[in-house]
Each structure stands twice: as structure tokens, then as C-alpha cells.
Amino acid sequence: MTNLPHVQPRSYRFGPFVLVPERQQLLLEGSPVRIGGRALDILTALVERPGEVVGKRALMDRVWPDVVVDEGNLKVNMAALRRALGDGSGTPTDAYIATVTGRGYRFVAPVESLGESAPHSPAAPRPGHNLPIGTTRIFGRTDVIESLSAELETGRLVSIVGPGGIGKTTVALAVAERSLDEFPEGVWLIDLATLTDPELVPNAIAAAIGVGVTSADMLGSTCDFLQGRRTLLLLDSCEHVIDAVAGCAERILARAPGVRILATSREPLMVNRERVRRLLGLSSPPEGATVDAGDALRYPAIQLFVERARERVDSYNLSDADAPVVADICRRLDGMALAIELAATRVDVFGVAGLLSQLNDRFSVLTGRRAGPERHRTLAATLEWSFGLLSPDEAAFLQAMAVFSGSFDPEGALAVSATARPEAMARLALLADKSLISTDIDGDRIAYRLMDTTRSHCRERMQSNGDLAAVQQRHAEHICAVLERATVEWEQRPANEWGASYGRFIDDLRGALEWTSRDDTNRVLRIRLTLAGILLWNHFSLTEECRVQVSRAVRELDATGLSGTELEMKLKLWLGGSSMFTEGLKPVSMDTLRRALEIAERTGNGDYRMRCLIMIGIYQLFTGEHEAGVHTVEAFAIQASAEDPSVLPEGEVHFGIGELFLGRLRNARHRLETLQRRDLRDGVRYLSDPKVMVGSVLTQVQWLTGSPDTAMRTAAQVVEVAQRTRHHLSLNNILSYACPVYYWSGCFDACDRTVGLLEEHVMRHGIVARRPLALFYRAALDLAAQGASAGVVERLRLSIEDFRRTNHLARMPYYLGVLADAQRAAGDLDDADATIRQALDVAHEQNEGWILPEVLRLQAAILQDRGHPRDAEQRLLESMTKAQMVNALSWRLRAATDLATLWRHGPKAGSARPMLQAVVDEFTEGFATRDLARAVRLLDDLPAPPSP
Known part of the structure; x- marks a missing residue:
């Protein structure tokens, strides 16, 4: 060899x-x-x-x-x-x-x-999907697969119905594979066999198509996301959650006309316009027919049997003598694919004739043609027969594997079976050889799993013999241990690698939480499981699921006597943080965070004291309490310097946010650019990736301080970084910060694209706190393109109401200033005057020094339109002074341009040009942006100053 x-x-x-x-x-x-x-x-x-x-x-x-x-x-x-x-x-x-x-x-x-020069494939990349790589050939389903593919072209919901083990999933996956090119927005498998809670069906659909579970109305967000998309959803194994699936399917089909649904179930969904295709067993030679090997191998049931037998015995070939016996076996098994596979793997033990004898004994209770419900008896009898051929230890081991929601690894197998590693590995190999455990390719590793029918059969056996509770207890403890280890490893491994290793435990976490919720003696374990799962939910932006589970755990605290302990502290911290994004910046979130901080300080837990401080600081900064927010972040930084310098960037970036809002722009830029040059850790510890957060804030600071081109380059680069992280909240952050940078620069096409991404992202992930921002900039873009129509003014006003409703008050003076300017342009000067006065009041109240120069400039425009040019001039001079004080060169340019325009036809016409020229000369870039281009054009039109 x-x-x-x-x-x-x-x-x-x-x-x-x-x-x-x-x-x-x-x-x-x-x-x-x-x-x-x-x-x-x-x-x-x-x-x-x-x-x-x-x-x-x-x-x-x-x-x-x-x-x-x-x-x-x-x-x-x-x-x-x-x-x-x-x-x-x-x-x-x-x-x-x-x-x-x-x-x-x-x-x-x-x-x-072909030598070293390889031919190049012209094929375009295939559309996105999550279909597994098939490991077995399909027999006898070509016509069915083709007809189902054709039905999906005209029918919006096609259900493949049949008993367990008939091959529904195999056929559905083949149809989905053939359909990849027909659905440019993706083909997505949703494996519902792993669910035990019908309420999680919308979450499973959302997670499969990439909608982060951040919204309280997950199905609504999913429907919004699917609107206008041509997508195929494969809802697999619907029967045990069929009512929930039917409701989801109806709502999706009603709101997303481009979506097609392919479902597999043991019964129809009973949804309007559902097309039901009942899957029959694989065909065998008719009873009484005389067949040789060549004749028999034309039938798909025989082909499947021979291939599986050959996998078990390399030298196996169907002989003429065996052909009628194998045909009889396949007929007795009703052509059920799983039953045929189970039988074929025993050829090495019994031979073909002995196998038929075994099945005759097992099926003697079944007479006549079996169809419909009796096919379930066929598979149950086959499974029972297969179990009967296992030793008691092998059977108990197989049954224990049914506790896993999906795939599992050898470590999990030995944990739930309480078996030593050598025995566990040997039994996994044996059961895989007998088709009782299936194997999948998952990246570079082999993952084991039970077929849905086998899992159900095993769970029934454990339930009847009283073993299920003990196995579920070991499973919950194992998942808790795995995720507690994952929490420790989070600090030591790259974020993407960590996510790839532990993301597969989401379904088992859900199953373990469901099990522990049914037993009051497991309350503490349920709380531990919830805490262990927090980083996993956070990594995959499953913020709403995190909030729901943590809320449930919090309600268990009093009953467990854990109130006031570090467990309450950790739960309250994450409950407060997740609620800010899913429900808005409500006072209840601050109350929850302050309770967590109180416990951290009393117990001396420095790590969680810092976590609480940074979350409280975020809350304060974005509810307009900027001074308080900066003081809180300072307290975080002092402790981080002494105890854990690795988290200082989190404090630095939020200190930079506070400096931005307060108008300390020079300090903010120096701080953030210094931070950007550091080798920041990948991964999310405090809700957002630090690299993305630094770049997000920096892009606005760079624009404000007179570097618009640099700001836009930073924005584009950080969007790319955020997309690579695949962390929803991080990407949402940079999109939110980039929108105004493009808008202020007059790059409306780039702004439109970014707003579009933000709208889709907010819709897909249901991030309530950012919804008004997307609404605001969409209306602002229409204002720039169409002028100040009544509809645009109203949309700006409604977006500001939405900001207030979510208590997202940071930058409120700017939003009010844009609304006031739109009202002025629409001729509503009284409304504009009232709005701009409100903007000034809020700017002073919140000490938002960064925006005060621009609000004063916008007030000057209203005063001029109302016939008060001297007051307008005073406001513009004040705007320029304030802008210089906070180092906001870009705002100073706008005010100088407006002032030069005001002076150009009056007694100060000679001063207009040098005044504006002096400001323009401070810029070293951005001359193609809207404000600088306008200033340069104005300079060309202004008279030269008189000679001395």
C-alpha cells in the first residue's frame, strides 16, 4: 500500500x-x-x-x-x-x-x-444558505424531487407529509439544494426537531436566516426582514410544534410575498393554500414476482439496502439467490428508508435469510398491507428489533443520547451516559455502524446525532423505564459545565473561534433550561445555566432571548435564597444591559443596574463593579446625563487602572463619547486616535466590539474637528471590520455613527446606502433604541432631495417623538435643530422659532457643547427670515466663537459661510472674504464636500477687500 x-x-x-x-x-x-x-x-x-x-x-x-x-x-x-x-x-x-x-x-x-495551470470556474458564488453537506446517496426520489421543485415555482407552501423514517428530510434537503439558484436571498433550513418550546419557533426561524433575536416581537421583525426577498424556508420536523409553525407560516406568507416555504411533517399544517405531497415508501419488486439480482437492483429500496449492507460488509454483493429475499425484506419494511437501513446493517450478523427470519418474528403481529398510521408501527417494530439486538449497556447508552437537542460530541456522550471514554467511543462507533446514530460533517469534526424518529423512540423508552429524569439531569449539568468553561475561555480565545466552538450548544442550553424549569429542586442549576449562557447569547446578539431568560431567573432568586448574592448581581447586570436595547433606555433598566452595582460593591467583586459602572455610564451618556456619565466612566477607569488594565479601552472609548457630547473635541480626538493605534482585543465583553466602538465615535469627532475625508474613510473601514465580526450590536453602532458623517459631508448617496443598511439592521434585529435614528436620517435625506414638504417635516417630528419614547435623549438638540430648519424652509416660522428655542434649552440643560454652535447658526437663519438681521449676525458670531472654543472647525465653517453671505451686500462686505478665507485655510482636506465646496464658491463671488 x-x-x-x-x-x-x-x-x-x-x-x-x-x-x-x-x-x-x-x-x-x-x-x-x-x-x-x-x-x-x-x-x-x-x-x-x-x-x-x-x-x-x-x-x-x-x-x-x-x-x-x-x-x-x-x-x-x-x-x-x-x-x-x-x-x-x-x-x-x-x-x-x-x-x-x-x-x-x-x-x-x-x-x-492538467499540469500546473488549473481551469478557472466561471461560476458565480452560490446564494447564501445553511444546508448541510450530504453524506449519503438518495435512491428512488428523482421524480418526487423534480416535481416538488416545480411546485415551489407556483405554490408558496408545499408540505412533505409522511411517517417518521420515510425520508421526508432527505427529500426536502435535495429539493432545497436544487433550488439554491432560484432563491437569490437564500435557502434556509430550520431544524425544528431540536425545539421543545413552541414559543421558540419564531426565534429558530429568525436565527437560521440571520435575524438576531433582539426584538420582543421576533416574528414581526422576521416578517419585516423577509419583505421584498425571494427566499426559501425549509421548516423541518414540524409535527410536535405544528400549531406554532402554522401560525408563523401564515404570517410570513401574508407579509412576505417573495418567500416560499417547504415543510416536512407527519401531518399537514392545515394552512390556507397549502399543497400537501404525501411521501410513499421506496418501491420494491411486487410480491410474487420472480427477480434476479439485476432485476431487483432496478428498485430503489433494494439499491438502498445493498449500499448500506456494503458499508457494513465491504465484500457484500447482491446475488441472484438473495434478490427475492431482500425484496421480501424491503416489502415487509414498507419501503421505509430508515427501517431498511437499520435492517441492512445486520447482514453481517444474520445473513440475508436470517435477517428475513428475524423480521418475520418481529412483524408477525402485523398483517396485510400497512399504510398510514400502521407505518409508524413498522418503524417502531424495526427500532425495537434493533434495540433487542443491543446489549443492555449499549441500549442504555443509545437511549441517553436522545437527551441532546441536536448534534453532540464524545465528551457529551460520556457525560450523559456516565460512561468512561474508551467504552463511550467504542459504543458511538458501533451504533453509527448500525445506523442507530448518524454522523454529520461539521467543519473539520464529525458530529453525532440521532434521527428524530430514533430520538423520540429512545425518549419514550427512557420515560417508560424511569431513566429520563436522571439523564436529563446529567445533560443539564454537563451543558452548564461546558458553558461555564466557555465563560473562562472567552478571555483567552479569538472571538470567532470561540463562537464556532460553542455556538452549537444554543439548542442544548434551551433544552436544559426547559428541563430545569419543571423541577423546583433545580432552581439553582437553572440560574447557573442562565448565567453560563449569557456570553453565548451576547456573542450571537440574541439579546431578547437573553432578557427573557434572565428575567425568569431573577424571579427565582427569592425562592432560592439567593437575593443579594453575586448571582443576583450578575443577573441584574445583564438584565439591565439587554433591556436597554430591546425596550429602550427606561428607568427600570437603571434601577436594575444600580441594584447590581450595590451588590458588587458590598461583596467586593471588582470585575462586576466595573461592568456595572460601564453600563450605568452608557445609560447616562445616551439619556443626556453627560456630566454624570463622564463621572461614572471615570470611576470605571480608576478601578480598571488598578485591577484590570485590559479593559481600560472600554472606559477610554466611553470617556471619548462623553467628551464628544460635552464639546471637548480636541481631547476626544487625541484619546480615540491613540486608542485606535493600540492592539485592541477582539471580541465583545461590554455589549460591543471595542475596535468597532472606537472607530464609530472617532469618525464623528474627525468630521467635527475638520477632517471630513478622514472621517468618511474611518467610517468605511469600521463598517468592514464590524461586518467581519458578525456581531449585530457592533455593526449597528458604526452604522448609527456613520449616517450623520455622510449626511453632514453632503455625500447623500453614501448616506442613503448606510441608512438603508441601518434600516434593514434595525428591522432584522429589532434594536428599538436605534429605530428612531434610522427614521430620522431617512426623513433628512428626503429633506435634502425634495425640500421641506409637510410630509418630511412630520416624519422628522415623529422620529423625535420616537427618540423621546425610548428615552434616547443624547443629540436631541441636533435633531430639534434639523426639524426647526425644515419648519423654517417650509415657511412655518413660528413653529421653527419654538423648536429652535427648545433645542437651545436642551443643549444647555444637557451641556451638549458639541452641537451648540450649529443650533445657534440655525437660529440665526430663522431670525433672518423673520426680519432680524442684526440678531442673526449676533447669533452667527456667537456660533463661530462657541465652535472655536470646542474645536468644531466644521461647524465654524458653516457659521462663517452664513455670516459672509449676510455681510456680502452690506457695509461689512469687505470683511466677508478675509473672514471666510481664514476659516477655509484651516482645512487641509474635504474640498469636495458640500460645506467646503459652497464656501469656496462663495469666496469666488465675494469682493476682494479694499487695498490698504
Whole structure:
């Protein structure tokens, strides 16, 4: 057998395929084939040495260097590879890869080396989706898959209905795979088998399509997001939450006309205009027919049986003598795919004739043709038979795996089964070989899972024998331990790597919380689980789910005697923080945060004292209490300097926000630019990524201090960084800060794009605190494009009301100033005067020094329109003075331009040009922006000053 040293990869052609190893790409007639990276590595190793036997150990050393993996990893990836080659080309897989029993594999097809120059695939990237990579071939469903694909073109809801184990999910996934190019906004699988709480159906849909669960009305936010999109939703395993699924489907279809839904269920959803397709069993030779091996292999049930038997026994081939016996087995199993697979894996023990005898004994209670509900009995009988062939320890181990909501790893398996590692690994391999546990490719690892029908059967057995409660208890304790470890690792691992490792535990966290909520003796464990899950919810921006679960845990505190402890402190901190984004900056959030701070100070918990201080500071800064906010952030910084300097950037950036609002712009810019040059840690500790937060605030400070081009470059760069983090609140921050920068610069196209992203983001994630900002800048853009119509003025007013409703009062003088200017332009001078006076009052009350120069300038325009030019001149001079005091060069330019315009036809005409020129000369960039371009044009029109 061949050993496999690494060789220089080239490109190879075989059949209709081209393999391009250096691009990690397999092409079928020029189009990329979806296949996992490990399977592609296996194919490369075989294709490089066509005709040679490559040993299993050599393949594993090549594909998993320096990693100890089970042979099952090789087997699963080989199955995925064979499916890709067989399904893609229509050629039997053994025409490409032959198994050499007991030795390894051989690539048997002719291979043409294309040299170093690999062909380029012209295919465009496929639309977004979350479909798994299939590891098994599909038999006998081609016509069904094609007809279902056609039905989705005209029908908006198509349900595949049939008993468990018939193959509904397999068919649905194949239809979804074929539909990728038809749905440019994505094809999304929503696995509902993992849910135990029907109320979480909207959350599951939202999470699958990328809508962060931040809104209290998750389904409403999801419907808003889906409007105008051509998207396919695959709702899999609906039967146990069918009423909730039906309600969600009706609402989505009513509000999002471009959406199609493909559902799998044991019964129809009973939704208006639902098209129901009942899936039948795989066909077998008719009873009484005389068939040889060739005849039998034309039937898909026989094909499936033979392939699964061959996976168990490499040398198995269907003989003429076995053909009628296998046909009888498949008929007795009603053509149910899962039952056939379970039976075929026992060929090595019983042989074909012995297998039929076993099934005859098991199914003697079933007579006649079985259809409808009796098919459930067929699968139940097959599963019971399969269980009966396991040892008691193996059966107990399998049953314990049913407690997992989805996939699980060996660590979880040994924890819930209370089994030592060697025994657990051996039983996983054995049960996978018998098709009782399925294996999936999840990145570079193999994930185990139970089919929904097997899971249900196992849970019923545990329930009846009284083992379920103990297994669920071990599962909840295991998930708690895993997530408590994750909390510790959060400080030590890159954020994306951390999320990839622990994101898969979301469903199990939900299941564990649901279990512990039903047992009062588990209240403390439920609180621990909630605390352990907080970083996970925060990392994936599941803010509303975090708020709901933490609220429930808080209600348990008195009953557990944990009030006043650090557990209450931690829960109250996160409850206050998450509520600010989902419900607005309400006083109840501040009360909750202050309670957490009180406990932190009493117990001497420095870390949580800092966490409380920064959240309280954020609340104060954005409710207009800027001085108080700065003092709170200062207290945070003092403690961080002494105890944990690694978190100082959080204090620095929020201190920068306070300095921005208070008008200390020179200090703010120096602070933030210094901070930006530091190597800030990736990841989210205090609700937002620090790199994104620094850049967000800095972009506005740069604009205000006279660097508009730099500000816009910063905004664009930080948006890219935020998109890479995939953290919703971080991206929302930079979009919120970038909108005004583009708007102030007069770059309305860029502003329009950014507002569009913000609108979509707010809608998708339901971030209540930012909704009025999106409304405001959409109206402001229309004001710039269309003028001050009554509708635009009203929309500005309504957005300001929304700011007040959410208690988001920071920058309120600016918003009022824009409204006043729109009212002035519309001719409503009395309303404009009242609004601008209100803006000035709020600016003084909140000490918003950053915006005072602009509010004074806008008041001057109103005074001039009312016939008070001297008062207008005084306000403009005051604006320029205030702007210089706070280092707001960009506001000073606006005031100077207005003042030069006012002077140009009066006795001070000679002073207008030097006055404006002096301000323009302070700029070193931004001459294409609206304000500077206007100032330069005005300079050209102004008379030169008189000669001395």
C-alpha cells in the first residue's frame, strides 16, 4: 500500500469532473460541486495516485496530520465524497473509487493530469444558505424531487407529509439544494426537531436566516426582514410544534410575498393554500414476482439496502439467490428508508435469510398491507428489533443520547451516559455502524446525532423505564459545565473561534433550561445555566432571548435564597444591559443596574463593579446625563487602572463619547486616535466590539474637528471590520455613527446606502433604541432631495417623538435643530422659532457643547427670515466663537459661510472674504464636500477687500 508524502498539488480531469487541489475545488462540467474540505483532501490523495491502493491509515495521516481521529471520520467523509461523485455525474460511485477489503481504497477511473495551470470556474458564488453537506446517496426520489421543485415555482407552501423514517428530510434537503439558484436571498433550513418550546419557533426561524433575536416581537421583525426577498424556508420536523409553525407560516406568507416555504411533517399544517405531497415508501419488486439480482437492483429500496449492507460488509454483493429475499425484506419494511437501513446493517450478523427470519418474528403481529398510521408501527417494530439486538449497556447508552437537542460530541456522550471514554467511543462507533446514530460533517469534526424518529423512540423508552429524569439531569449539568468553561475561555480565545466552538450548544442550553424549569429542586442549576449562557447569547446578539431568560431567573432568586448574592448581581447586570436595547433606555433598566452595582460593591467583586459602572455610564451618556456619565466612566477607569488594565479601552472609548457630547473635541480626538493605534482585543465583553466602538465615535469627532475625508474613510473601514465580526450590536453602532458623517459631508448617496443598511439592521434585529435614528436620517435625506414638504417635516417630528419614547435623549438638540430648519424652509416660522428655542434649552440643560454652535447658526437663519438681521449676525458670531472654543472647525465653517453671505451686500462686505478665507485655510482636506465646496464658491463671488 502507498504511503502519502505531500506532493505539489496539480489539477486533474476524470469523467465529467475536474479537481483543482490548490483551490480546494471540485468542478462538474465547470460548476463547483459542494463538498467538505476533508472529503476533498481524500479525493486529492486518491487522484494523485490512480490505480494504487491507498491504505486507510495513510489517508488519515494525510488528511488529519498531527490529530488523532477515529476511523469513523474517514468513513463519513468517504461517504460524502462518494455521494458527490455519484449524484453529480449519474455514474455509479464504484466507477471512481473502489474499496479494497481490509486494505484501503483505489481510484479506478482514468485520470488526466492538467499540469500546473488549473481551469478557472466561471461560476458565480452560490446564494447564501445553511444546508448541510450530504453524506449519503438518495435512491428512488428523482421524480418526487423534480416535481416538488416545480411546485415551489407556483405554490408558496408545499408540505412533505409522511411517517417518521420515510425520508421526508432527505427529500426536502435535495429539493432545497436544487433550488439554491432560484432563491437569490437564500435557502434556509430550520431544524425544528431540536425545539421543545413552541414559543421558540419564531426565534429558530429568525436565527437560521440571520435575524438576531433582539426584538420582543421576533416574528414581526422576521416578517419585516423577509419583505421584498425571494427566499426559501425549509421548516423541518414540524409535527410536535405544528400549531406554532402554522401560525408563523401564515404570517410570513401574508407579509412576505417573495418567500416560499417547504415543510416536512407527519401531518399537514392545515394552512390556507397549502399543497400537501404525501411521501410513499421506496418501491420494491411486487410480491410474487420472480427477480434476479439485476432485476431487483432496478428498485430503489433494494439499491438502498445493498449500499448500506456494503458499508457494513465491504465484500457484500447482491446475488441472484438473495434478490427475492431482500425484496421480501424491503416489502415487509414498507419501503421505509430508515427501517431498511437499520435492517441492512445486520447482514453481517444474520445473513440475508436470517435477517428475513428475524423480521418475520418481529412483524408477525402485523398483517396485510400497512399504510398510514400502521407505518409508524413498522418503524417502531424495526427500532425495537434493533434495540433487542443491543446489549443492555449499549441500549442504555443509545437511549441517553436522545437527551441532546441536536448534534453532540464524545465528551457529551460520556457525560450523559456516565460512561468512561474508551467504552463511550467504542459504543458511538458501533451504533453509527448500525445506523442507530448518524454522523454529520461539521467543519473539520464529525458530529453525532440521532434521527428524530430514533430520538423520540429512545425518549419514550427512557420515560417508560424511569431513566429520563436522571439523564436529563446529567445533560443539564454537563451543558452548564461546558458553558461555564466557555465563560473562562472567552478571555483567552479569538472571538470567532470561540463562537464556532460553542455556538452549537444554543439548542442544548434551551433544552436544559426547559428541563430545569419543571423541577423546583433545580432552581439553582437553572440560574447557573442562565448565567453560563449569557456570553453565548451576547456573542450571537440574541439579546431578547437573553432578557427573557434572565428575567425568569431573577424571579427565582427569592425562592432560592439567593437575593443579594453575586448571582443576583450578575443577573441584574445583564438584565439591565439587554433591556436597554430591546425596550429602550427606561428607568427600570437603571434601577436594575444600580441594584447590581450595590451588590458588587458590598461583596467586593471588582470585575462586576466595573461592568456595572460601564453600563450605568452608557445609560447616562445616551439619556443626556453627560456630566454624570463622564463621572461614572471615570470611576470605571480608576478601578480598571488598578485591577484590570485590559479593559481600560472600554472606559477610554466611553470617556471619548462623553467628551464628544460635552464639546471637548480636541481631547476626544487625541484619546480615540491613540486608542485606535493600540492592539485592541477582539471580541465583545461590554455589549460591543471595542475596535468597532472606537472607530464609530472617532469618525464623528474627525468630521467635527475638520477632517471630513478622514472621517468618511474611518467610517468605511469600521463598517468592514464590524461586518467581519458578525456581531449585530457592533455593526449597528458604526452604522448609527456613520449616517450623520455622510449626511453632514453632503455625500447623500453614501448616506442613503448606510441608512438603508441601518434600516434593514434595525428591522432584522429589532434594536428599538436605534429605530428612531434610522427614521430620522431617512426623513433628512428626503429633506435634502425634495425640500421641506409637510410630509418630511412630520416624519422628522415623529422620529423625535420616537427618540423621546425610548428615552434616547443624547443629540436631541441636533435633531430639534434639523426639524426647526425644515419648519423654517417650509415657511412655518413660528413653529421653527419654538423648536429652535427648545433645542437651545436642551443643549444647555444637557451641556451638549458639541452641537451648540450649529443650533445657534440655525437660529440665526430663522431670525433672518423673520426680519432680524442684526440678531442673526449676533447669533452667527456667537456660533463661530462657541465652535472655536470646542474645536468644531466644521461647524465654524458653516457659521462663517452664513455670516459672509449676510455681510456680502452690506457695509461689512469687505470683511466677508478675509473672514471666510481664514476659516477655509484651516482645512487641509474635504474640498469636495458640500460645506467646503459652497464656501469656496462663495469666496469666488465675494469682493476682494479694499487695498490698504
